[in-house]
Amino acid sequence: MRVLVMLLAFCFSISVFAQEKTNQIEKKKPTEADKIAQFDANGVIKRGAPISKSAKKVALEDVLKEPAKYQDQTLLVEGVIVRSCKKEGCWAELAPAANKPSIRVKMKDHAFFIPLQSEGLLAKVEGKVILKTLSKEQVKHMIEEDGAKFEKINPDGTVTEVTFEASGIELRKPKKRVAKASR
Secondary structure (H helix, E strand, O other): OHHHHHHHHHHHHHHOOOOOHHHHHHHHOOOOHHHHHOOOOOOOEEEEEOOOOOOOEEHHHHHHHHHHHHHHOOOEEEEEEEEEEOOOOOOOEEEEEOOOOOEEEHHHOOOOOOOOOOOEEEEEEEEEEEEEOOOOHHHHHHHHHOOOOOOOOOOOOEEEEEEEEEEEEEOOOOOOOOOOOOO
């Protein structure tokens, strides 16, 4: 009987530990250090997994033109962050250049975050293109709460969203242009 009670207690404790571990993953929140831009000696902020040297580099313009062609492939894209999450740093909009169409970049599994003031930074991002349909309710929430903009909202209020799920990201400040002296 003692063995049975001890076995049940052991099983229960493992179950509680597993649930706590799952909750920790789901509830990961950014630290104050995550929210602040802290560049390394090379002027880079690295978050998430290191960018692979063998990642397939694809022009962001090509991904935006034919997202289905790249769906679920691991890619390396580059661009400028035109908007980002101001609460946690859990997403950004990446465009080939300012005033160009962008793609929403989400940090994989909500496991890492970018600085809250990332707008205007250059980004190198490794991850996967994901196509999914957002419900009418999700679209409404994103527009009202987030200021999201969608190029095409379907007649039923849904949106087929193209996102990029980042496994790793590197951020840099843009190089300042030197003005040429007039003669």
